[in-house]
Amino acid sequence: MAINNKEVTTTEEQAKVRQKTRQILKRFGRKQGNLVPILQKVQGKLGYLPREAMLEIAKFLSIPGIDVYSVITFYNQFRLNPPGKHSIRVCLGTACHMKGGYITLDAWKRRLGIDRGETTPDREFDLDSVACVGCCVMAPVTVVDAKPQGKVEPTKVDGLLLAFEIEREKKS
Amino acid sequence: MKVAELSAITSAFQEIKNRAELRWQTLYDSGKPVIMVGTATCGRAAGALEVLKAIRDELKRQNLDFPVIEVGCLGHCYAEPLVIISKPEYPPICYGRVNPVIAERLVKEFVIGDNPCLEFVLGALEENDLVPSFSDFPRAKYEKKVILKNCGQIDPKEIDHYIAKGGYSSLVKALHIPPEQIIEELKRSGLRGRGGAGFPTGRKWEVCCRAVGEPKYVICNGDEGDPGAFMDRVVLESDPHSIIEGMIIAGYTVGARYGYIYVRAEYPLAVEHVQIALRQARRLNLLGKNILGSDFSFDIRLFQGSGAFVCGEETALIASLEGKPGIPYYRPPYPAVKGLYGKPTLFNNVKTFAYVRHIINDGAECFASIGDERSKGTAVFALAGKVVNTGLAEVPMGTTLRQVIFDVGSGIPGGKHFKAVQIGGPSGGCLPESALDLPIDFDSLSDAGAMMGSGGMVVLDEDDCMVEIARYFLEFTQSESCGKCTFCRLGTKQMLEILNDITQGRGRIDDIDMLSQLAEDVIAGSLCGLGKTAPNPVLTTLRYFRDEYEAHIKEGRCPALMCRDLIAYYIIPEKCERSCDACVGTCTVEAITTNKKRIKVIDQEKCVKCGTCLDACPPQYNAVIKLSPPSEVPS
The missing domain is CATH 1.20.1440.230 (NADH-ubiquinone oxidoreductase 51kDa subunit, iron-sulphur binding domain)
Known part of the structure; x- marks a missing residue:
């Protein structure tokens, strides 16, 4: 996995990321046990974990940058790319899989034109799968912007996307 | 602890309890109807928040200030969203599959009017002459609720509800007992860890209690990573205090100072409810420094897991708590002797901690009387997949798989045939029909090649490969x-x-x-x-x-017609209704066309095998079928 740093290019943007990260770090003690909660908070604020943020965190905890990077790439929760405006998480738990979650994932891929772990070029949607959200009884489930949607089959994928489109048209 | 101290603890708690009971009483004694909406994650996925809003809006329109309470999961997830209405002179009635329109009607006709809308009733919570109660359900014969008792009946964000229902009194009782005696009680109860391995809980506590090192830690493993399992999520969301109480008792017993509840970040609602619960417990001094005025101090922190299945393994979980990648290390020494930061650390599953208060309160014998020879107490299962009554079920150990799937779960939907039950998640196995009469306990399932795991049960039918x-x-x-x-x-x-x-x-x-x-x-x-x-x-x-x-x-054939590379969808020309267009419109990739004879034909090149046409074809025609191998399709 390569670090995608297209987002943070100018020194100005880099400084901004550093400053935002430092703001969050103020609330934490300088021990490595806080690394995961720090990463969660920083990602919550920035949407992803840019290189500048990683370096800032490493400095704060007095650990090598590679240790921060290895933790980030170990856990599924952390992302190195900026997210889209809306997040689509297709559940691939056992019940969802057996009820066609993989078909639903295909439908999302087809409609959004992106693969798992990617963001649409217009930054509207990012698509990923999730191991299990524990709503097995509503299988197949897709979590759309933190809200679990039950029984999402290919036709409902179209319906959900239509709802976004209507929302967008209303605004413009 | 000293006698003077003990009486101070009791009276401090009595004050808290009186206040909680008063709040609970006034809720029901005010003569107003009380409306409960199940808003656990499963309910939300089915639209419970919309139902909640519809009820609140309607009450507002009618200028009524009746209490509307958000409760957890009742276990009847197949009928979500659930609404419970308790009205004076009526039994508490639970309505299933409620949508905003039905919700509005329930408010108008039952809450305000006198029509209990029997057509939407799922069951009453108490026996009565008006509507069938849950205890009349065939599944009631097999169910035995211990740790799920409060789930769906109290507001998990209200510590007073939990206390009014008897919560935290086990903690007070435990503080009066020497730790050795608590361990003895656990041993006699026969409680075995509910995370899957089934290690005797009493023995684990004893090892940790005797281990040398300060400070000691108590960790609740809520990293429920098994896809297809959601028991821990429900308990964390619906009754978080029961886990916290169990952990405090554990802390007192083994002499720990700190605790962690490790919850998956994929369970945001569980995270929120646990955080609220911890804050409330701290405010009432049930947690923190000198609990209830005693010399025992114990505090719990919430830690969010970051999506790594391996962190369910205790040594990997420790690594992740220490800010490292979750990579397991060799045992022994076991964490009970040398765990987090090299100190003695007691690990138990969410459900194991939830049982503790029942054992302390009702005694080891009461717990040991449930279950079979080798496995005591109840087992909580998450029923999902191809079963009618999906949801949670708590049954005594020793109940057979057949009873759980066919009596509690009401069997396979759509007249299909049972093929297998997947039990224990990725660590477990698939058991066929011939294994259905096995009793559910730690040992029988391992003998059959599966394992109890944490309790996920996914039922598979003839369509599953x-x-x-x-x-x-x-x-x-x-x-x-x-x-x-x-x-x-x-x-x-x-x-x-x-x-x-x-x-x-x-x-x-x-x-x-x-x-x-x-x-x-x-x-x-x-x-x-x-x-x-x-x-x-x-x-x-x-x-x-x-x-x-x-x-x-x-x-090259998939007997269950599931593997996409080995099947093809086909429309039987003789069965296709010329004037029907259902499949053409629903095909998500426009692979279906109408030929000159007005018969619908699937373009096999374009078809992505999503099955939408098969679902769309009206049952009176049943013209779409799957064929395997794909060469079966007539050219």
Whole structure:
């Protein structure tokens, strides 16, 4: 996995990321046990974990940058790319899989034109799968912007996307 | 503790309890109807928040200030969203599959009017003459609610509800008992860890209690990573205080100062409810410094897991708490002796902690009277997949799989045939019909090749391919393997590639032997539970469903018509209704066209095999079918 740093290019943007990260770090003690909660908070604020943020965190905890990077790439929760405006998480738990979650994932891929772990070029949607959200009884489930949607089959994928489109048209 | 101190603890708690009971009483004694909406994650996925809003809006329109309470999950997830209305002179009635329109009607006709809208009733919570109650359900004969008792009946964000229902009195009772006696009580109860391995809880507590090192830690393992399992989520969301109380008692018993509740970040609602619960417990001094004025101090922090299945393994969980990648390490020393930051650390599953207060309160004998010879108490199962009553079920240990699936779960929907039950998640196995009369306990299931695991039960029917399910779990464990052990890292990869080949029609006949051989090697060559159990789904499906593997390999045919590379969708011309257009409109890739005879035809090149046309074709025609191998399609 390569670090995608297209987002943070100018020194100005880099400084901004550093400053935002430092703001969050103020609330934490300088021990490595806080690394995961720090990463969660920083990602919550920035949407992803840019290189500048990683370096800032490493400095704060007095650990090598590679240790921060290895933790980030170990856990599924952390992302190195900026997210889209809306997040689509297709559940691939056992019940969802057996009820066609993989078909639903295909439908999302087809409609959004992106693969798992990617963001649409217009930054509207990012698509990923999730191991299990524990709503097995509503299988197949897709979590759309933190809200679990039950029984999402290919036709409902179209319906959900239509709802976004209507929302967008209303605004413009 | 000293006698003077003990009486101070009791009176401090009595004050808290009186206040909580008063609040609970006034809720019901005010003469106003009380409306409860189940808003756990499963309810929300079904639209419970919309229902909640509809009820609040309607009450507002009518200028009524009746209490509307958000409760957790009642376990009847198949009928979500659920609404419970308690009205004076009526039994508390639970309505199922409520939508905003029905919700509005319930408010108008039952809350305000006098029509209990029997057509929407699921069941009453108490026996009565008006509507059938849950205890009249056939499943009631098999269910025994211990740790699920409060779930769906109280507001998990209100500590007073929990206390009014008897909560935290076990803690007070425990503080009066020497730790050794608590351990003795746990041992006599026969409680075994509910995380899957079934280690005797009393013995684990004893080891940690005797271990030397300060400070000691108590960790609640809520990293419920098994896909298809959601028991811990429900308990964390619906009754978080029961876990906290169990942990405080554990802290007192083993002499710990700090505790962690480790919850998956994929469970945001559980995280929120636990955080609220911890704050409330701290405010009432049930947690923190000098609990209830005693000399015992204990505090709990919430830690969010970051999505790594291997962190369910206790040593990997410790690594992740220490801010490192979750890679397991060799045991012994066990965490009870040397765990987090090298200090004695007591690990238990969410459900194990939830049982503790019942054992302290009702006594070891009461708990031991439930269950069978070797496994005591109840087992909580998450029923999902192809079963009518999906949801949670708590049954005494020793209940058979058949009773859980067919009596509690009401069997397979759509008149289909049962094929297998997947139990224990990626570490467990698929058991066929012949194993259905096995009693559910720790030992019988292991003998059959599966394991109890944490309690996920996914029912599979004739439409589910057993090779595919094995492939699915292998794909999961392969991607979740931390990479430390060669056999787990590379062996699972090889197994997955073979299974991919088989499900895609490239299988070879010696693949089956190769799979069995690799399975043995992966088990032998892996350090932690992930690798040691990863081959189980393959081994059990090979043991019970070998014919399906052979059909894939020898005939290129998927008997369950599931593997997409081995099937084709086909519209039977004789059955296709000319004037019907249902499939054409729903096809998501425009692969269906109408020919000159006005018969619908699928373009096999374009078809992505999503099955939408099969669902769309009206049952009176039933013209769309699946064929395997794809060469069966007439040209």
